Amino acid sequence: MKASEEERRHTIVVLVDNEPGVLARVIGLFSGRGYNIDSLTVAEIDKVRGLSRINIVTTGTPYVIEQIKALLAKLVPVHKVQDLTVEGPAVERELALVKVTGDRERLVQALRIADFMHARLVDSRPDSLIFEATGTSDELDAFISLVEPIEVSRAGVVAIARGPKVLTSDRA
Amino acid sequence: MSTSPAPTADTAQLTGAQVIVKALQEQGVELIFGYPGGAVLPLYDALFQQDKIRHILVRHEQAAVHAAEGYARSTGKVGVVLVTSGPGATNTVTGLTDALMDSVPIVCLTGQVPTHMIGNDAFQEADTVGITRPCTKHNYLVKRAEDLARIIHEAFYVARSGRPGPVVVDLPKNIQMAKAPYVGPSAVPPRGYHPRREPDPARVEEAIELLARAQRPIFYVGGGVINAGPAACVLLTELVRATGAPITLTLMGLGAYPASDPQFIGMLGMHGTYEANMAMYECDLMLAIGARFDDRVTGRLDGFSPRSKKVHVDIDPSSINKNVVVDVPIVGDAELTLVAMLDAWRRRANQVSRERLEPWWRQIKAWQEVDSLRFRQNGQAIKPQTAIKRLWEATRDRDVYVTTDVGQHQMWAAQHFKFDKPMRWLTSGGLGTMGYGFPAAIGVQLAHPKATVLCISGDASFVMNMQEMSTAMQYRLPVKTFILNNSYMGMVRQWQDFFHGSRHAESYMDALPDFVKLAEAFGAVGLRASTIDELDPVIEAALKADKPVLVDVVVERMENVYPMIPGGAAHNEIKLSPEDDGPHEAISEEGMVLV
Structure with missing residues (x-):
């Protein structure tokens, strides 16, 4: 396989106008062309200027990733597109709520793993526990596979470039 | 906001x-x-x-x-x-x-x-x-x-x-x-949306340097140059003439460069000329401007122009490296880029010899001798190609605009109607919308009340939006529609003949209206030409009419569009008429799934 055909996971962050339909435009761009979305998060990050930030994790060959970025940048409500996988080191975090049920022995075991892996206990009942775990996606995967939960809710990846480099809109 | x-x-x-x-x-x-x-x-x-x-x-x-x-x-x-x-x-x-x-x-x-x-x-x-x-x-x-x-x-x-x-x-x-x-x-406050118009000067220099050194260059130009405006088309013509290189145009690009110019070697693609497709295959430098490497243009991608360096100028960054990976991508407006390219060329012009292109032109002339658009008009049945040629000849001195619908008639019009100016040729290229031509002609006539507006259509396409004859009547728009009537969805029938054992599943138009009476029912002029002798007088009568005209041109029913690059084939695997005609079992299974 040539390097140009190798599929790779990319974390792409997009600064958009917080307006109705903007998420549908982004998602439609992926679904309409058969590209993958591994994870997607969106929230308003600048109330005064009405800007939201979308974090997308996707997988594709270098040309597919280039195409995705060009198509994202073409959308009218999009201000900036940054590929954190290409443009340098970044911090990536994900949050998960993890519910474990069972007998006392099983819950004690889960508490021990949670302590060891820095997950926080956020709900405690005689027959169930809920942990809040944050970390990289790999760390969450590891925690989840160890505690064998009955239910998991994951927030998706949020990411930001390391160092002083910032993603800002050119618009005042 | x-x-x-x-x-x-x-x-x-x-x-x-x-x-x-x-x-x-x-x-x-x-x-x-x-x-x-x-x-x-x-x-x-x-x-x-x-x-x-x-x-x-x-x-x-x-x-x-x-x-x-x-x-x-x-x-x-x-x-x-x-x-x-x-x-x-x-x-x-x-x-x-x-x-x-x-x-x-x-x-x-x-x-x-x-x-x-x-x-x-x-x-x-x-x-x-x-x-x-x-x-x-x-x-x-x-x-x-x-x-x-x-x-x-x-x-x-x-x-x-x-x-x-x-x-x-x-x-x-x-x-x-x-x-x-x-x-x-x-x-209105500006938004985040700012399309880039200025090309990167370093890339322009790189492109022109490649052009100056190329032995077998070709310009491959599409509708983007027409969209950039008439000034961009003038600049394109200057650049192509200055370099002496051949130019091919896409379906959407026809008119961006004068068809009567000897450096124009015809449209390329599935039904493009032999010389244009062979030149694309054999070139050592391809300069694509405002074209998007559509599948109808490229044919099989792994056999697409295998030995060339490729320059791609486009205003849309997502068009670049989408289907074909290029060596020199240039994001920019075609007009601004052509200004920069012309300037870069002129700074080098005295160091470049035009003689270096002579072997390339000899090769192209040899391909041109194949005469891939040839057809034989014999007998009284009207060949559809003849109808287009006569129509072109009859309107050469007029201020003429042509719209088409989609199918065989569209390809024959693209091949045989010659455009020397941009914005005169309007066809549904990307979506391939049957029913586009007639309403589009109405829009053209309203914009240019004194011009001659022709809609070249087919019997199946015209019926898709024929209700617009009422619109044409209401505003007394003298649009002249020529239906190349073969009673078939001709392109569907052609593909069924080539690739599906001549089983004409639902491609025959039974119970077509009498188009002459149809026109008259709307209050328009209805005319019919069924034999070659009737063709010229009917064209003349249609051009004279000062209200909407519908001409039923009854053409040879089984005529096929040639040349043709079958789906899944490369440019050099182009089929010519009529010797190659017959069962086309050679098409690959991969090609069969392509539309």
């Missing part, structure tokens, strides 16, 4: 509908193509009470978009459409998709149920922004009257800038009736 300027006293009393009309006037809109309905009545009322903008009543909303496309592509201005909610809006979807694929600037205003009823499944409610999101460049639902003027102006900016395209503005009825402030275009 979040804040709107305070309304001034003199404009504070306008209704939303009046604000829309004022904004359209300020955008220079002369014509609107539309169809009224409940959800746009306030806007129609406002249009009724002014006389700067003329409204053209179509007979189906799809035709409104095609007519606006015809207007836009023949003038370079934005085409405007006005339809009601629900079915009015959904009927525009084919036209909008067509405009998106072919990069035509359109602003489509759609009525919507009042904001408080949205989502209630109200009468004639449809999720218009949801439905049109993937088939527009951008779309808006106006929820606050104070956003109205800004959104209308922004819609025009988005439609015409960068790679042009259709924009929908969905207008709830209560917003049309509410008091709304007016702001002019200059008061």
Whole structure:
């Protein structure tokens, strides 16, 4: 396989106008062309200027990733597109709520793993526990596979470039 | 975006509908193509009470978009459409998709149920922004009257800038009736959307350096240069002539370079000339400008121009490296890029010998001798190619515009009608919309009342939007439609003959109307030519008529379009007529699945 055909996971962050339909435009761009979305998060990050930030994790060959970025940048409500996988080191975090049920022995075991892996206990009942775990996606995967939960809710990846480099809109 | 300027006293009393009309006037809109309905009545009322903008009543909303496309592509201005909610809006979807694929600037205003009823499944409610999101460049639902003027102006900016395209503005009825402030275009704040127009000078130098050293260069040019404007086409002609290199045009690019010029070697692609496709295959430098490496152009990708360096100039970054990976990508407006290229070439011109291209031109001349567009007109049955040639010859001295529908007649028109100027050839290239041609011709005729406007159509395509004959009659538009009538969906029949054992599944048009009587029923002129002797007199009579004409040209029924690159084949595997005709079992299974 040539390097140009190798599929790779990319974390792409997009600064958009917080307006109705903007998420549908982004998602439609992926679904309409058969590209993958591994994870997607969106929230308003600048109330005064009405800007939201979308974090997308996707997988594709270098040309597919280039195409995705060009198509994202073409959308009218999009201000900036940054590929954190290409443009340098970044911090990536994900949050998960993890519910474990069972007998006392099983819950004690889960508490021990949670302590060891820095997950926080956020709900405690005689027959169930809920942990809040944050970390990289790999760390969450590891925690989840160890505690064998009955239910998991994951927030998706949020990411930001390391160092002083910032993603800002050119618009005042 | 979040804040709107305070309304001034003199404009504070306008209704939303009046604000829309004022904004359209300020955008220079002369014509609107539309169809009224409940959800746009306030806007129609406002249009009724002014006389700067003329409204053209179509007979189906799809035709409104095609007519606006015809207007836009023949003038370079934005085409405007006005339809009601629900079915009015959904009927525009084919036209909008067509405009998106072919990069035509359109602003489509759609009525919507009042904001408080949205989502209630109200009468004639449809999720218009949801439905049109993937088939527009951008779309808006106006929820606050104070956003109205800004959104209308922004819609025009988005439609015409960068790679042009259709924009929908969905207008709830209560917003049309509410008091709304007016702001002019200059008061609209810019958005994050800024298409890049200036090319990277270093890349331009690199491209011209490659061109100066190339032994077998070719220009491969598409509709993007026409979209960039007539000045871009003049610059292109200067550059091509200065370099002495051959040029091929895409279906959408015809007219960007004079067809009568000896450096033009014809259209390329599936039904392009032998010399254009062979030159694309054998070139050592390809200079693509405003073309998007469409599958109809490239044929099999792994066999596409295997030995060339490729330069690609496009205003749309997502067109570059999409289908074909290029060596020198240049994002920019074609006009600005051609200015830079011409300058870079002239700085080198005295160091470049034109003699170096002589072997290349000898090779191209040899390919041209194959005469791949040849056909034999014998007997009384009219060959469709003859009809196109005669039509071209009969209108050479006129100010002529040609629209087509989709299928065999479209390819014959592209091959045999020669265009020396841009914006004279209007065809549905990307989407391949049957029913495009006639309404598009109506739009062209309205934009150019004195010009000769021809619609070259087929018996199957014409029927798809024939109701527009009422529109043509209402506005006394002398559009001349020539139906190349073979009683088949000819291109479907051709593919069934080539690839599906000649089993003509549903491709025969039984019970076609009598097109002469059909024309007469509308009050138009109906003519028919069934033999070669009748052809010229009928063309002459059609060109003389001062109202809509429908000409039924009964042509040789089983004629096929050649040359042809079958699906899944490369440029050098092009099939010629008629010796290669016969069963085409050689097509690969991979090719069979391609459309």
